[in-house]
Amino acid sequence: MLPWKRVLRPLAALLLTAAVAVVPAATARASGAPGSGWNDYTCKPSAAHPRPVVLVHGTLGNSVDNWLGLAPYLESRGYCVYSLDYGQLPGVPLFHGLGPIDKSAGQLAVFVDKVLAATGAAQADLVGHSQGGMMPRYYLKFLGGAAKVNALVGIAPDNHGTDLDGLTRLLPYFPGAEDLLKATTPGLADQITGSGFLTALNAGGDTVPGVRYTVIATRYDEVVTPWRTQYLSGSGVRNVLLQDLCPLDLSEHLAIGLSDRIAFHEVANALDPAHATATTCASALS
Secondary structure, X not given: OOHHHHHHHHHHHHHHHHHHHHHHHHHHHHOOOOOOOXXXXXXXXXXXXXXXXXXXXXXXXXXXXXXXXXXHHHHOOOOOEEEEOOOOOOOOOOOOOOOOHHHHHHHHHHHHHHHHHHHOOOOEEEEEEOHHHHOHHHHXXXXXXXXXXXXXXXXXXXXXXXXXOOHHHHHHHOOOHXXXXXXXXXXXXXXXXXXXXXXXXXXXXXXXXXOEEEEEEOOOOOOOOOHHHHOOOOOOEEXXXXXXXXOOOOOOHHHHHHOOHHHHHHHHHHHOHHHOOOOOHHHHHO
């Protein structure tokens, strides 16, 4: 690569990152306070978007903070959008997703039923970030969710767990550490590569019939590692690498779910594939 290209490439990436950060803030201001159509139980799905969208936050997230970017983005495009809190631990406010993941999936099941009853829709679409992109698979596979869900979109989901860049492999060298993790924050223990929860979840295949799956990953993910383990195998699966859509996108694990409009554009495509448009670097400004 010529020297000037070495200079221009990081500069372009910096400008793109700035655009990704600034545009969502402008959108949030334009759409008003959270709740103006987001978690509005009087919202009725349109013919163009006949299914409500349920947003499922990640570990240490919650129903508001995780979705200050994506919820208004989808709402402004005519979707009925809802989000829930799950996996709460006693005495731990705001930072959720720490409880046993099978129990969290049960909370999701109750919430989806509530949304379907309020909207009159037969099915919902689910969009989750991190644990929120993986946990719904338990609901689909074991709790009857497949009949009530059309599509699951996972943004940086830990579908096959994470080794945290190899750190989890050190647990056996600290006697009692793994047992302490399971006892105090079972939701974290469940996400470690090779956990009993993940072994059961992925046994017999990653997917269930009748549901469309989309995985949106970033090669710069520092939380769900190796990043390729996010991908699913099976029918009805589309695995997407953010940098294949825009090589300049530097989003890591948090940014891809919280503020990256290139990822958001691909979420919109997954929710409405019949009207999908090409996702490029320019999608950061759309």
